[in-house]
Amino acid sequence: MSRFQVVSGKGGTGKTTVAAALALALATEGRRTLLVEVEGRQGIAQLFGSEALPYEERAIAVAPGGGEVHALAIDAEQALLDYLQMFYKLGGAGRALKKLGAIDFATTVAPGVRDVLLTGKACEAVRRKDKQGRFVYDHVVMDAPPTGRITRFLNVNDEVAGLARIGPIHNQAQAVMRVLKSPETAVHLVTLLEEMPVQETADGIAELRAADLPVGRIVVNMVRPHLLDEDALRTASGGRRKEIAKALTRAGVTGSAGLVRPLVEQASAHAQRVGLEREQRAVLAGLGLPTVELPLVGEGVTLSSLHDLAAEFRKQGVGDETADAATAGPGGARRPARPGGGSARGMGS
Ligand SMILES: Nc1ncnc2c1ncn2[C@@H]1O[C@H](COP(=O)(O)OP(=O)(O)OP(=O)(O)O)[C@@H](O)[C@H]1O
Numbered sequence: 014m015s016r017f018q019v020v021s022g023k024g025g026t027g028k029t030t031v032a033a034a035l036a037l038a039l040a041t042e043g044r045r046t047l048l049v050e051v052e053g054r055q056g057i058a059q060l061f062g063s064e065a066l067p068y069e070e071r072a073i074a075v076a077p078g079g080g081e082v083h084a085l086a087i088d089a090e091q092a093l094l095d096y097l098q099m100f101y102k103l104g105g106a107g108r109a110l111k112k113l114g115a116i117d118f119a120t121t122v123a124p125g126v127r128d129v130l131l132t133g134k135a136c137e138a139v140r141r142k143d144k145q146g147r148f149v150y151d152h153v154v155m156d157a158p159p160t161g162r163i164t165r166f167l168n169v170n171d172e173v174a175g176l177a178r179i180g181p182i183h184n185q186a187q188a189v190m191r192v193l194k195s196p197e198t199a200v201h202l203v204t205l206l207e208e209m210p211v212q213e214t215a216d217g218i219a220e221l222r223a224a225d226l227p228v229g230r231i232v233v234n235m236v237r238p239h240l241l242d243e244d245a246l247r248t249a250s251g252g253r254r255k256e257i258a259k260a261l262t263r264a265g266v267t268g269s270a271g272l273v274r275p276l277v278e279q280a281s282a283h284a285q286r287v288g289l290e291r292e293q294r295a296v297l298a299g300l301g302l303p304t305v306e307l308p309l310v311g312e313g314v315t316l317s318s319l320h321d322l323a324a325e326f327r328k329q330g331v332g333d334e335t336a337d338a339a340t341a342g343p344g345g346a347r348r349p350a351r352p353g354g355g356s357a358r359g360m361g362s
């Protein structure tokens with residue numbers, strides 16, 4: 014499982030929800046995940062019912078087995094101050110620059126620079142190590158910009174090439190691209206089983222591949238259960254009202270004449286939807302990527318349904334590190350289990 018997980022997808026398909034569930038799924042067994050957002054919308058805070066996130070990493074949830082999800086809302090302006098501090102030791106001067114409005118210039122007028130700062134901060138968290146040389150976060154999950162903007166957002170190198178051919182910004186962009194184009198990164202696309210988001214997913218994958226960015230999985234979100242078996246589906250799509258009325262009478266349901274029409278209409282709408290969903294599933298299958306399906310949870314997404322969606326991820330093999338322990342490589346060593354932490358099952362150590 015790549016250490017940097019980027020979640021994109023068409024607007025409103027559930028990127029924020031899926032990123033949060035994925036962060037929880039990856040935090041089980043005592044691991045530590047960082048969930049980051051980059052669009053200043055405070056979607057993560059809303060989802061976890063916490064206050065607005067400051068520009069500071071803080072624990073927001075505990076996963077089964079004692080793992081922790083930390084969260085950070087990355088702000089370009091703050092990231093620029095970090096960056097100036099890091100490269101030029103300009104803490105105070107950075108603040109002075111900010112007063113002069115120079116930072117507004119850099120973050121609003123040069124969007125390429127803005128993206129370098131946002132992705133740069135995320136990559137810094139991916140690579141950060143503690144004093145013992147272990148990764149501070151086992152995984153970093155990004156609630157990323159939507160499909161239409163993701164390739165450009167991640168392709169920071171191209172963006173800054175015209176701005177800075179040498180110097181620290183150039184080097185920073187190069188370092189960021191080394192992480193983003195490596196197997197350390199996986200870009201997942203969230204979709205629904207509907208024509209528009211599926212089309213956008215196909216286009217997004219083509220764009221990412223053309224830019225040499227590593228595509229991870231397709232996450233089909235809000236999947237509704239199929240209520241009818243094959244026979245019933247055929248009957249329902251045929252809208253065979255008389256047959257159904259007869260069957261009801263045979264089953265001893267009387268006085269059902271007025272019920273039959275709306276029931277048949279509903280069943281036929283359901284059958285039609287199932288048919289359309291099958292078509293979209295076939296299109297997705299043709300894209301040749303591993304797929305995860307997450308159910309539609311009722312009554313809005315709560316913390317408890319986030320945990321259910323995380324469990325669903327794990328059931329479908331995401332977050333089970335035994336599967337790719339072999340590819341963990343140097344630095345893949347786990348920190349010792351914390352109290353209540355769960356290396357008890359002997360996974361991922
Ligand atoms: N599996 C699910 N079951 C039920 N509701 C869901 C599910 N996933 C997401 N939702 C709901 O769908 C809506 C959109 O989800 P979310 O905000 O995660 O999407 P998004 O792609 O991040 O949207 P945006 O493009 O605005 O950032 C929210 O109301 C969320 O609660």
Ligand SMILES: [Mg+2]
Nearest residue numbers: 028029030056
């Ligand atoms: Mg969102």
